[in-house]
Amino acid sequence: MNINLFLSPESLDDFYFQDKNCVVIDSLRATSVICTALANGAKEVIPVATFEYAMKISAGIMSGQNLLGGERNTKKIDGFHVGNSPSEYTPETVSGKSIILFTSNGTKAIVKAKFSKDLVICSYLNLKAIANYLLEKKEDFEIVCSAKGGALNMEDTVCAGRLISKILEKEKDCTLNDGATAACALDREFGGNVHKMFRESDHGKILTENGFQDDLEICAQIDALEVVPVFTSGSIKLLNN
Amino acid sequence: MNINLFLSPESLDDFYFQDKNCVVIDSLRATSVICTALANGAKEVIPVATFEYAMKISAGIMSGQNLLGGERNTKKIDGFHVGNSPSEYTPETVSGKSIILFTSNGTKAIVKAKFSKDLVICSYLNLKAIANYLLEKKEDFEIVCSAKGGALNMEDTVCAGRLISKILEKEKDCTLNDGATAACALDREFGGNVHKMFRESDHGKILTENGFQDDLEICAQIDALEVVPVFTSGSIKLLNN
Numbered sequence: 035m036n037i038n039l040f041l042s043p044e045s046l047d048d049f050y051f052q053d054k055n056c057v058v059i060d061s062l063r064a065t066s067v068i069c070t071a072l073a074n075g076a077k078e079v080i081p082v083a084t085f086e087y088a089m090k091i092s093a094g095i096m097s098g099q100n101l102l103g104g105e106r107n108t109k110k111i112d113g114f115h116v117g118n119s120p121s122e123y124t125p126e127t128v129s130g131k132s133i134i135l136f137t138s139n140g141t142k143a144i145v146k147a148k149f150s151k152d153l154v155i156c157s158y159l160n161l162k163a164i165a166n167y168l169l170e171k172k173e174d175f176e177i178v179c180s181a182k183g184g185a186l187n188m189e190d191t192v193c194a195g196r197l198i199s200k201i202l203e204k205e206k207d208c209t210l211n212d213g214a215t216a217a218c219a220l221d222r223e224f225g226g227n228v229h230k231m232f233r234e235s236d237h238g239k240i241l242t243e244n245g246f247q248d249d250l251e252i253c254a255q256i257d258a259l260e261v262v263p264v265f266t267s268g269s270i271k272l273l274n275n
Numbered sequence: 276m277n278i279n280l281f282l283s284p285e286s287l288d289d290f291y292f293q294d295k296n297c298v299v300i301d302s303l304r305a306t307s308v309i310c311t312a313l314a315n316g317a318k319e320v321i322p323v324a325t326f327e328y329a330m331k332i333s334a335g336i337m338s339g340q341n342l343l344g345g346e347r348n349t350k351k352i353d354g355f356h357v358g359n360s361p362s363e364y365t366p367e368t369v370s371g372k373s374i375i376l377f378t379s380n381g382t383k384a385i386v387k388a389k390f391s392k393d394l395v396i397c398s399y400l401n402l403k404a405i406a407n408y409l410l411e412k413k414e415d416f417e418i419v420c421s422a423k424g425g426a427l428n429m430e431d432t433v434c435a436g437r438l439i440s441k442i443l444e445k446e447k448d449c450t451l452n453d454g455a456t457a458a459c460a461l462d463r464e465f466g467g468n469v470h471k472m473f474r475e476s477d478h479g480k481i482l483t484e485n486g487f488q489d490d491l492e493i494c495a496q497i498d499a500l501e502v503v504p505v506f507t508s509g510s511i512k513l514l515n516n
Contacts (some may be wrong), residue, residue: 040425044286050424178425183291184281186427188453212429212477216461223460236453 035205036174039194039213042181043146055173056150057164057197059190060180062237063118063246064140065157066253067103068270070120073259075129078269081141085111088136101128104136108244111136120159120252132269139180144265147178155263155270158193158228162257165200167273172205177214188224188235195221229254276446277415280435280454283422284387296414297391298405298438300398300431301421303478304359304487305381307398307494308344309511311361314500316370319510322382326352329377342369345377349485352377361400361493373510380421385506388419396504396511399434399469403498406441408514413446418455429465429476436462470495 040046043058059065068079082088085106092102103116103123110117116127118137135141147153152171156164168175177197179190195217202208202218210218224231232238232250241249262273281287284299300306309320323329326347333343344357344364351358357368359378376382388394393412397405409416418438420431436458443449443459451459465472473479473491482490503514 039427041282041427042286042425045283045423045425182286184283184286184419185452186280186282186454186457188457191453191457211426212432213427216427216429216432216457219464220457220460223464 035172035201035208037177037198037201037208037214038211039177039179039198039217041179041186041191041213042184043143043178044182046146048146048149051147051150051176053151055152055171055175056147057154057156057168057175057177058140058143058147058180059156059177059193060137060140060143061157061189061193061253062232062235062241063120063249063253064135064137064180065155066120066159067118067123068135068155068263069157069159069259069261071123071128071133072263072270072272073261074123074125076123076131076133078271079133079135079263080269081144081265082134082136083142083145085136088134092134100132100134103133104141105138108241108246119246119249121248139182143178143180148265153265155265156193156197158254158256159259160257160261161193161197161200163260163262165197167262168201169204187237188220189232189237191217192221192225192231195219196225228256276413276442276449278418278439278442278449278455279452280418280420280439280458282420282427282432282454283425284384284419285423287387289387289390292388292391292417294392296393296412296416297388298395298397298409298416298418299381299384299388299421300418300434301378301381301384302398302430302434302494303473303476303482304361304490304494305376305378305421306396307361307400308359308364309376309396309504310398310400310500310502312364312369312374313504313511313513314502315364315366317364317372317374319512320374320376320504321510322385322506323375323377324383324386326377329375333375341373341375344374345382346379349482349487360487360490362489380423384419384421389506394506396506397434397438399495399497400500401498401502402434402438402441404501404503406438408503409442410445428478429461430473430478432458433462433466433472436460437466469497
């Protein structure tokens, strides 16, 4: 099994993903939000790469049946129903709804990987469920983290390292690219205390400064949700739903 | 002192570097070549980002006084005088010459960072010299590795980690971004045997397949050269030359 990790989707071509299996991670916070929303009964999450497109498709879905969610500079966007904190996506708020989600990095990474043969959404919340899904599938896959501007973001790289390590426990014959090898080493070094790793990460510090410190705790709940969110035909739904 | 590491220059804006100090690393092989050429008496190295520009400026410099060097897909380009192996840049070949260098990643990274206040070239060959230069300077700096397509390349990240660790030995009060923190951890894990790390890296494997295994050994000679190559006004020269 070949496992390739990319730290950021920005420089990749959309067509890179064609015929490939892909896992997108934005553990702080978009993919944690998507897992939470679907676990709490949302009908689907529609990830969008631009604010303008969010507004456009929101107008096309009957009001009352959709929610606009997301953030700019970590904060809820004026006029949106919900921001980018998992705690906002309660069963009362999301049950039966189509959620149009626009975030700074995570939803852009998903949209970039839209041509994948199979595209699943991973966070610490559903790590075991995704690992089991990939182990059952037994095919090569790509992992895309949600850093930007050539940076490495610790929270996604370490999360990816944990996912890969879980695969390697069961599937010995894997070939990793440099990024995947590095992610496993970073998981060994920093993944023992995920909440601490989040707090000390660049983005974790920004979230804390902006009052979202509770989100770090929520997003660090390893394997809290048994969900496999799959992107098909423009929206993310639970597997087999 | 703030130390920020970026794994790739691709998604960064040229103007990001304005008024910043920058270190570019492409240990396999462009920055190792630049250090070797200057240590062996080259007058200057002119890094270029495109093949066309290499041809254009080559025509503008009197023949006999310049050399065209570089690679495409690891191999010497037809019509160029030298490829991208440090062993080609002997005193006999380079002494007194202006070398126009075009490589797939390294020279592009240098050109991307061209607006830096101070831009120096680092490889394992001159790691100590660059560490001492930065320690004397005592200013914030950025490190740009030469990965592409959202990837992490092990050889530059681990080299950067070694550079940062050397700084941290003397300068305790440093703030690292996620990438710099990760690089130090990867140096601890993989930096003990640089030649082995090179051989097992994605790019090291490609170089070996293409017959350049000797370059891995040469580029792994830690602190073999006491040079500080500085980019000023479009060309790289030794400090104080």
